[in-house]
Every structure is written in C-alpha cells, then in structure tokens.
Amino acid sequence: MNTTDLSVMALGGATVLYAIAMVAYAIRLARVADDKVAAKAAVREPVAAGGVSPAEAVGSAPAVPAASSPGAKARKAAGIARSTTLVGALLHAVGLTARGIDAGHVPWSNMYEYTISGSFFAVLAFLIIQRKRDVAYLGAGVTGIATVSLGLALTVLYKDVDTLPPALQSYWLVIHVSIATIVTGIFAVSFIASALQLMRDSRDTGRRWTGDRVRWLDAVPSAANLEALSFRLNAVGFVLWTFTVMAGAIWAEHAWGRYWGWDPKEVWSFVIWVLYAAYLHARTTQGWAGRRSAWLAIAGFTALIMNFTVVNLFFQGLHTYAGS
Known part of the structure; x- marks a missing residue:
C-alpha cells in the first residue's frame, strides 16, 4: 500500500464514521427532546382525587432499569456520536497527512485538497469547542457537512498529485492558505449555529417550524444562546480572515508585483470580509441582534462557499489553478 492508497482509504473511512x-447526533437530539417533553408532561399531570402525586409515588414505584431510564438512550447515542466523530477525525488527519507526504507539499493546492482540509478544520473546531462546553446539538450539522464534503471530494473533485504551479511554490502557501482553511472550518460551525438560531427563533415565535416533526428543536439552546455562540466564532473567524486577505495581498506583490489586481478571487475574498465586518458592526453597535444578524452571518458563509465553488470553477483569473 502506497501513501495515495492510504490517504484515500483513511478519508473514505472518515466519511463513513462521520x-x-x-x-x-440526530438520534440524540430526538431523544433529548422526547425526554424534555415527557418531563414537562409529568410536571403538568394533575393529581387524581384521593391519589398521590408523581413525586410521592416515586418511592413505591418499581425501579426503572438503567438502560430504559430517562436520558439513557440519549446518552448512549451521544457516546456513539462522540467516539465515531473522534475516530473519524483521526482517520481524516491520517488521510490529510498521507496526501501531503505523497504530494511533497502541504495538502491545499487545489479544490480536492481544500475540501478535505476545510472539512477537517470544521470538525476540529467542533471538537475543541466541545471540550469547553456541551455543543452536541451542533454535531449533526458539523458531521453532515464533513460527510458531504469528503464524499464530493473523493468522488467528484479528486485529483492526482501534481507538481505545484510556480505561483504556489512559496512559503506563503503555508501561511495564507492554511489560515484560510482554518477560518473556513470556524465559519462553517458558526453557520450551523446561525441556522439553528433562525429555526429556534421561528419555533419560539410561532412563525414556522412548529409541530411534532421538529420537536428536536426542544433539544437546542435558546436563540439568544445560539446567537452568542455564533458571534464569538464569527469574531475569531473575522480576525483570521482579515489576516488571510492581508497575507494574500503580500503574496500577490511577491508573485505578481502588485498587492491588488481586482482578480475575481481577490474581489470575492473582499466581499466576504465586508459581509462579516458588517455583521460584527451591526451586531455590536447598531443593535442588530436576533434574526437580522443571523441572516448576515449566513450571507457571509454563502459568499465563502461561492468563492470556493463558483469563482474557482467559472471565473478566469490569476487564481484559476485553484479550481483544478
């Protein structure tokens, strides 16, 4: 087995585990929501005339087996989700490392490598946040994005190892593109939080997303808590994206003799920066808390995805090699 086979096999295994x-993670959300609904129903249950309350009856009730006690199924699903995500991330890292060894350079020189790198950093960001606070409610979205990204990378975007174009044969490839892939992962996690924020807000205010079909939203934190998490992630991501744009300008001056040339990739990178800057400004100084800030954050991530897909594939420019 060579490094190419090892990389593909490891990434394929990561896809399955994700x-x-x-x-x-989806089952956990459903179980947690069911447990919350059952708990609320038990609290509201009236005491029958001449009977005893549920709290008084606990002592005389038969013991409930641990495996079927409230929350046990949710904890079991969460344990499976955490372990498979962690092992999947380890395999993902092996696949990335093997690709880099096989290529002889860092694995982010084309769309295939960007995709496997960006999805890895999304999962890594989720795992790091998970160590600090319980964000398992983001797990289905993060692993879903990772599954789709790796599936597309291996089946549609795959490209054999090739020599780097002259413009990429620079230490700036490590500096500029590594930060871009890391911040893509952070923005992806923030996007999921913002999407859940909109759904939870719509559920709470009765706009839509009501009924038993979306009961799992009961397992998601309040819209305000989701917004606070999204804001923190976007603030970190914005600082890193600012560095990405600045590093790209410096690299452009080294490679092409100018800092800015209105190349499609440069323009869209600036559009992304403007959208996230508008989000942070509106959120902190103009009181755009709630749905409007969430839509701005989603617009920023949408522009990021368009920069990676549409610009790479359909626009001609000095960054055309990025779509190869």
Whole structure:
C-alpha cells in the first residue's frame, strides 16, 4: 500500500464514521427532546382525587432499569456520536497527512485538497469547542457537512498529485492558505449555529417550524444562546480572515508585483470580509441582534462557499489553478 492508497482509504473511512456520527447526533437530539417533553408532561399531570402525586409515588414505584431510564438512550447515542466523530477525525488527519507526504507539499493546492482540509478544520473546531462546553446539538450539522464534503471530494473533485504551479511554490502557501482553511472550518460551525438560531427563533415565535416533526428543536439552546455562540466564532473567524486577505495581498506583490489586481478571487475574498465586518458592526453597535444578524452571518458563509465553488470553477483569473 502506497501513501495515495492510504490517504484515500483513511478519508473514505472518515466519511463513513462521520455519517454514522451524524445519525447518532440526530438520534440524540430526538431523544433529548422526547425526554424534555415527557418531563414537562409529568410536571403538568394533575393529581387524581384521593391519589398521590408523581413525586410521592416515586418511592413505591418499581425501579426503572438503567438502560430504559430517562436520558439513557440519549446518552448512549451521544457516546456513539462522540467516539465515531473522534475516530473519524483521526482517520481524516491520517488521510490529510498521507496526501501531503505523497504530494511533497502541504495538502491545499487545489479544490480536492481544500475540501478535505476545510472539512477537517470544521470538525476540529467542533471538537475543541466541545471540550469547553456541551455543543452536541451542533454535531449533526458539523458531521453532515464533513460527510458531504469528503464524499464530493473523493468522488467528484479528486485529483492526482501534481507538481505545484510556480505561483504556489512559496512559503506563503503555508501561511495564507492554511489560515484560510482554518477560518473556513470556524465559519462553517458558526453557520450551523446561525441556522439553528433562525429555526429556534421561528419555533419560539410561532412563525414556522412548529409541530411534532421538529420537536428536536426542544433539544437546542435558546436563540439568544445560539446567537452568542455564533458571534464569538464569527469574531475569531473575522480576525483570521482579515489576516488571510492581508497575507494574500503580500503574496500577490511577491508573485505578481502588485498587492491588488481586482482578480475575481481577490474581489470575492473582499466581499466576504465586508459581509462579516458588517455583521460584527451591526451586531455590536447598531443593535442588530436576533434574526437580522443571523441572516448576515449566513450571507457571509454563502459568499465563502461561492468563492470556493463558483469563482474557482467559472471565473478566469490569476487564481484559476485553484479550481483544478
């Protein structure tokens, strides 16, 4: 087995594990929501005339097996989700490392490598946040994005190892593109939080997303808490994206003799910066808390995805090699 085979096999294994984790995280959401609904129903249950309350009856009730106690199924699903996500991330790292060794350079020189790198950093960001606070409610979205990204990378975007174009044969490839892929992962996690924020807000205010079909939203934190998490992630991501744009300008001056040339990739990178700057400004100084700030954050991530897909594939410019 050579490094190419090792990379593909490891990334394929990571894809399968992420898919399993996505299902497990979704089951956890459903179980947690069911437990909350059942708990609320038990509290509201009236005491029958001449009978005893549920709290008084606990002592005389038969013991409930641990495996079927409230929350046990949710904890089991969460355990499966965490373990498969962690092992999937380890395999993902092996696949990235093997690709880099096989290529002889850092693995982010084309769309295939960007995709496997960006999805890895999204999962890594989620795992790091998970160590500090319980954000398992983001797990289905993060592992879902990772599953789709790796699936597309291996089946549609895959490209054999090739020599780097002259413009990429620079230490700026490590500096500029590494930060860009890291911040893509952070923005992806923030995007999921903002999407959940909109859904939870719509559920709470009765706009839409009501009924038993979306009961799992009961397992998601309040819209305000989701907005606070998204804001923190976007603030970190904005600082890193600012550095990305600045590093790209410096690299452009080294490679092409100018800092800015209105190349499609440069223009869209600036559009992304403007959208996230508008989000932070509106959120902190203009009181755009709530749905409007969430839509701005989603617009920023949408522009990021368009920069990676549409600009790479359909626009001609000095960055055309990025779509190869």
